[in-house]
Amino acid sequence: MNALSLTQLVAVGSFAMLAAAGANAETYEGVQPLASAMSRAEVNAEAVRTASAPNQNVVRGSRGAETMAISRDRAGVVYEAMRTAAAPDQNVSSGSRVNSKVISTLQNPLDARAAAAGNSNKL
Numbered sequence: 001m002n003a004l005s006l007t008q009l010v011a012v013g014s015f016a017m018l019a020a021a022g023a024n025a026e027t028y029e030g031v032q033p034l035a036s037a038m039s040r041a042e043v044n045a046e047a048v049r050t051a052s053a054p055n056q057n058v059v060r061g062s063r064g065a066e067t068m069a070i071s072r073d074r075a076g077v078v079y080e081a082m083r084t085a086a087a088p089d090q091n092v093s094s095g096s097r098v099n100s101k102v103i104s105t106l107q108n109p110l111d112a113r114a115a116a117a118g119n120s121n122k123l
Contacts, residue, residue, distance in 0.1 A: 079110075082110060083108060083110045083111075086108060086109045086110050087108055088106035088107075088108065088109075
């Protein structure tokens with residue numbers, strides 16, 4: 001029998017290792033199992049509808065003012081804004097001096113006006 005050369009011996013050994021590794025290989029099933037509520041046809045139909053939708057590339061806000069949910073009445077917001085703007089100590093902060101506290105000694109002008117008018121919320 002002829003002796004195998006070193007190159008042939010290395011080639012045969014590498015093929016044997018590849019065959020052994022291929023026999024023990026695992027299958028890859030993905031990171032998470034596939035769970036879809038829609039069929040392939042439904043997904044395709046949704047993609048076609050979305051792609052053919054009008055104004056899909058328009059920048060947000062260019063179609064006019066967007067609607068927003070209103071949670072408070074306008075008069076209450078206006079009154080609160082006016083009361084805050086008229087507060088006597090609104091520009092004083094306790095961080096202006098070390099260990100200082102702001103104690104308001106002045107009455108808010110809107111509160112004084114409301115008390116003078118008989119406790120009504122009219123301005």
